[in-house]
Amino acid sequence: xxxxxxxxxxxxxxxxxxxxxxxxxxxxxxxxxxxxxxxxxxxxxxxxxxxxxxxxxxxxxxxxxxxxxxxxxxxxxxxxxxxxxxxxxxxxxxxxxxxxxxxxxxxxxxxxxxxxxxxxxxxxxxxxxxxxxxxxxxx
Amino acid sequence: xxxxxxxxxxxxxxxxxxxxxxxxxxxxxxxxxxxxxxxxxxxxxxxxxxxxxxxxxxxxxxxxxxxxxxxxxxxxxxxxxxxxxxxxxxxxxxxxxxxxxxxxxxxxxxxxxxxxxxxxxxxxxxxxxxxxxxxxxxx
DNA sequence: ATTAGAATTTTGACTTTGTCTAACTCCTGC
DNA sequence: GCAGGAGTTAGACAAAGTCAAAATTCTAAT
Ligand SMILES: [Mn+2]
Ligand SMILES: [Mn+2]
Ligand SMILES: [Zn+2]
Ligand SMILES: [Zn+2]
Numbered sequence: 001x002x003x004x005x006x007x008x009x010x011x012x013x014x015x016x017x018x019x020x021x022x023x024x025x026x027x028x029x030x031x032x033x034x035x036x037x038x039x040x041x042x043x044x045x046x047x048x049x050x051x052x053x054x055x056x057x058x059x060x061x062x063x064x065x066x067x068x069x070x071x072x073x074x075x076x077x078x079x080x081x082x083x084x085x086x087x088x089x090x091x092x093x094x095x096x097x098x099x100x101x102x103x104x105x106x107x108x109x110x111x112x113x114x115x116x117x118x119x120x121x122x123x124x125x126x127x128x129x130x131x132x133x134x135x136x137x138x139x
Numbered sequence: 140x141x142x143x144x145x146x147x148x149x150x151x152x153x154x155x156x157x158x159x160x161x162x163x164x165x166x167x168x169x170x171x172x173x174x175x176x177x178x179x180x181x182x183x184x185x186x187x188x189x190x191x192x193x194x195x196x197x198x199x200x201x202x203x204x205x206x207x208x209x210x211x212x213x214x215x216x217x218x219x220x221x222x223x224x225x226x227x228x229x230x231x232x233x234x235x236x237x238x239x240x241x242x243x244x245x246x247x248x249x250x251x252x253x254x255x256x257x258x259x260x261x262x263x264x265x266x267x268x269x270x271x272x273x274x275x276x277x278x
Numbered sequence: 279a280t281t282a283g284a285a286t287t288t289t290g291a292c293t294t295t296g297t298c299t300a301a302c303t304c305c306t307g308c
Numbered sequence: 309g310c311a312g313g314a315g316t317t318a319g320a321c322a323a324a325g326t327c328a329a330a331a332t333t334c335t336a337a338t
Contacts, residue, residue, distance in 0.1 A: 021285080021286090023285090023286065023287085023333090023334095025286085025287070026286095041324090042324080042325080043323090043324080056287085056288095057287065057288050057289075058288090058289095058325085059287075059288065059289080059290095059325095059326085059327085060286080060287055060288075062324095062325065062326075063286090063287085076220075078217060078218060078219070078220050079217060080217070081215075081217050081223050081295095081296090082295095082296090082323075082324075083323085083324065083325095084220050084324090084325090094256075096259070096260070096263075098263070099266060105260070107256065107257060111255040111257075112253065112254065112255040112256060113253070113254045113255055114251065114252070114253050114254075114270065115251065115252045115253075115254070116250040116251045116252055117233075117246065117251060117270075117272065118246060118250075120235070120272075120274055121235070121244070121274070123276055123277075124235075124237070124274040124275065124276060124277070125274065125275060125276070125277030125278070126272060126273070126274055127238060127273040127274060127275050128272075128273045129270065129271070129272050129273075130270070130271050130273070131253065131256075131268065131269070131270050132268070132269050132271070133256065133259075133265060133267075133268050134265070134266040134267045134268075134269075135259055135260070135263040135264065135265055135266060136263065136264060136266050137262055137263060137264070138262075138263065138264030139264070160314080160315085162304095162305095162314090162315065162316085164315080164316070165315095180295090181295080181296080182294090182295080195316085195317095196316065196317045196318070197296090197317090197318090198297085198298085198316070198317065198318080198319095199315080199316055199317075201295095201296065201297075202315085202316085220324095220325090221294075221295075221324095221325090222294085222295065222296095223295090223296090
């Protein structure tokens with residue numbers, strides 16, 4: 001599945017293919033997201049990128065994540081009241097959200113069907129439909 | 140539909156029916172939510188409650204909203220990266236979210252069906268399923 | 279090589295939303 | 309009236325994110 005085995009060079013290609021100029025910082029941030037794909041907060045990314053020694057500022061991480069979202073390279077996930085998660089998986093999918101731990105798990109959209117949604121208000125267009133299944137440990 | 144025409148006394152009853160001791164502040168906060176039911180942020184509630192003259196503190200508003208959520212009197216809505224919305228409508232329903240303006244519109248759950256969701260991870264139990272349809276103005 | 283201009287990054291102050299604790303007030307039952 | 313508990317308050321604090329101005333880096337032309 002996720003055996004894309006990303007390198008810094010393949011991330012640079014990915015950036016170019018999304019019309020993003022691959023700078024050093026952007027490559028590191030992209031690599032952090034795609035190397036081992038998970039749902040990550042901006043803070044986590046900042047920590048990953050600066051793990052060995054600081055080379056990227058907070059502002060750049062926030063700017064870059066926003067850029068990635070605008071260019072459709074990652075998806076924003078609003079599910080936790082405290083922080084936004086960034087999802088390197090841009091294919092249509094939904095999520096389990098474990099409320100207690102904050103853990104997110106993908107639900108592939110294939111096989112999931114939603115029926116009976118009402119018409120959009122006129123002049124509006126759908127930007128995305130997401131299902132969030134909030135779960136907690138229980139009997 | 141929403142012709143419940145709430146008074147402070149009916150809000151007090153609602154509080155009691157949820158096992159909440161109806162204090163002055165709680166009644167005002169409840170009244171702000173149910174008088175003209177909308178999806179409201181904590182800040183909005185604080186402003187509404189203190190519109191005439193300040194009588195309720197920020198801490199009480201936050202405490203009380205959390206209490207209402209715990210007791211199942213209102214629902215928390217996490218859909219905007221900046222703030223939590225509180226929803227006086229606790230019946231099962233979903234939402235349109237107009238990304239540009241932040242406007243939320245209810246989608247009654249009756250008639251909406253979701254098929255093909257995978258099994259929950261073992262030992263987990265569903266706390267809620269929500270569909271969010273993000274919309275924007277467009278052709 | 280030098281340099282102008284554009285693109286990108288950085289710093290650090292700032293804002294917003296929400297949390298926390300200790301003090302204070304209010305209420306209830308005696 | 310008074311004790312104790314429930315509820316509220318002020319204000320300091322924290323976390324996440326934003327912003328503007330300065331500094332750096334890159335590019336492409338002289
Ligand atoms: Mn927050
Ligand atoms: Mn925020
Ligand atoms: Zn995902
Ligand atoms: Zn609603």
